Amino acid sequence: MSTFYFIAFLSIFFSILVITAKNPVHSILYLILTFATFTVHYILMNAQFVAIVNFIVYMGAILVLFLYTLMLINLNKDSEPQKSNIIKIIGFIAGGCFLVAVVAALKAYQTSQLVVLQNPNLGLVKNLGKILFNEYLLPFEVSSILLLSAMVGAVLLATKEPKTT
C-alpha cells in the first residue's frame, strides 16, 4: 500500500509539473514521467499487459509524436507568447467551473463501490485475450471500427482537395 501512495504522489507531482513548466518541451518530458508512473500503477494492479501496452503506445509512440511536433513548431522558444488578460480570465472561470463540477461529482458518490475482480489474474495476456474475444467481442470490434474511421478521417483531412477546374 505504501508503494501505491508513493507512486500516486509521484503521478500527481509530475502532472502538476506538466502544467507549471514554462517550456513546452519540458512539459512533455514531465508528461512522459507521469505515464511512466501510470505503468507502475498497472503493474501494481497485476495488469501486466495493460502496463506494457501503456508503456509502448503512450510513452513510446504517442509522446514521441508530441515531442516531435513540439520540436518542429516551437524551435527552442523558452515560453509561449503572452496571452491577453481576457483569455486568462476566461481560462480561470472555466477551470473554476470544472473544479466545482468535479467536487460535486465526488460529493454525489461519497461511498465508492469496490470492484471485486472474479479472477485476480485477469490482467495476464492469456486471460485478457480470452475475455476480450469471448465476452466483450462486440464492444472490442466496434471500438476497432471507431479507430479505423478516425484513421480514415485523418487521412482524408490531410490530403489536399483536388482542384475543381
Place this chain on the structure above:
Amino acid sequence: MGLTDILIKLGLIVIIFLISLVIAMYSTYAERKVAAFLQDRVGPDRAGPWGILQPLADGGKMFLKEEIIPTNANAFLFIAGPSLAILVSCIGTAVIPWGQQLVIGGHVIDLQVADVNVGVLYIFGVVSLGVYGIMIGGWASNNKYSLLGAIRAASQNISYEIAMGLSIIALLMTTGTLSLRHIAEQQTGFWHGHWFTWNVFSQPLGFLIFIICAFAETNRSPFDLPECETELVGGYHTEYSSMKLGFYLFSEYINMFVSGAVMATLYFGGYNFPLMHHIHSPNLVAILGVVVLFAKIFFFIFFFMWVRWTIPRFRYDQLMDLGWKVLIPLSIANIVITGVWITYFK
C-alpha cells in the same frame, strides 16, 4: 528466494552487463576491421598485436577529451540525453534467455535475469524508449543540425516500429506465447518430425521484415539518416564531445548486440543447436548453448557491419516509402498468410 539465489542473480546481471560493454567495445574494433577487409585495406594495426588494444586507446581518448557544453544548450537535458541512450540500450538484455538451466552443486541456475511473461513486449517497449535519448540530446544541443537529426530519428523509429510490431504479431501467432524463454524452448533441436523447429523456417517473410526494421531502429546504415554526415554534419550528436559522444556511439553498438540477441532468440533458435539431444550431460548442453547463442549474435553483428559497408545510404523519402508503403503492407499480408496457414494446415 534465499541469499544464494539473490547473489547468483546479481552475479548474472553483472556478468551480462560486462559482456555487453566488452562486446560493444570490441564491435568498434570489429567494425573497422570488417570495413578494412571489405575495402581491401589493413585497418587499425598499431595498438598491440593486430591492433587489438585499439578500443582501449579509443576509450582512453574519449575519457580524456575536453568536456564541452554549448552556452545556449540546456545543460541538464544535454547530459540526460546520452545517459538515457546508454541506460535504455543496457536494460534490453534483462529478458534474453542466454542458455538452459545450469545445475551446480544442487543449485539450479537460470541463465536469464528475468523471465517476464510479456518478454517480447518488454523488448519492444525498450526499443520504443530508445529514441528518447537521441531526441532529448538533439533538442538540448540547441543546434539546427542536431534538431533535424533528432526529428529524423523520431519519425524513423515510429514508422519502423509499426512494421516491426506487425512482424512480431505473425510470429506470436505461431508460438502462442510472449515469454522469450518459452519461445526459445519451442525451437529445441533443429529438426522435428517433418520440418525445422527454428522460427525462421516458418516465418521467413516475418524475419526479413524484422531484420530490416532492426537496422532502422538501431540507426544503422543504410538507415542512419539521423546522423547522416553528408547532410547534417554529425546529426544529433554534432555538439557532443568526450564521453557523452562515446555514450551515443556505445549505445548504438549495444543496441546492435541486443537486437542480434533478440533475432537469434526469436527466429534462429536462441541457445538451441542441431543434435543437442545426443549430448547427455545437461550442463554441457547448457554451456554449449551459450556458446552457440553468442556465435549467432556475433554473426548478426557481422551482418550489420557487412551491410553497412556494402549498401549506400537511403534518401529520406525512400526510407519513409520503404517503411510505410512496402514493409507495413507486407507484414499485414504476412499476418493473413500465417492465419490461413494455422487454420488450414495445423
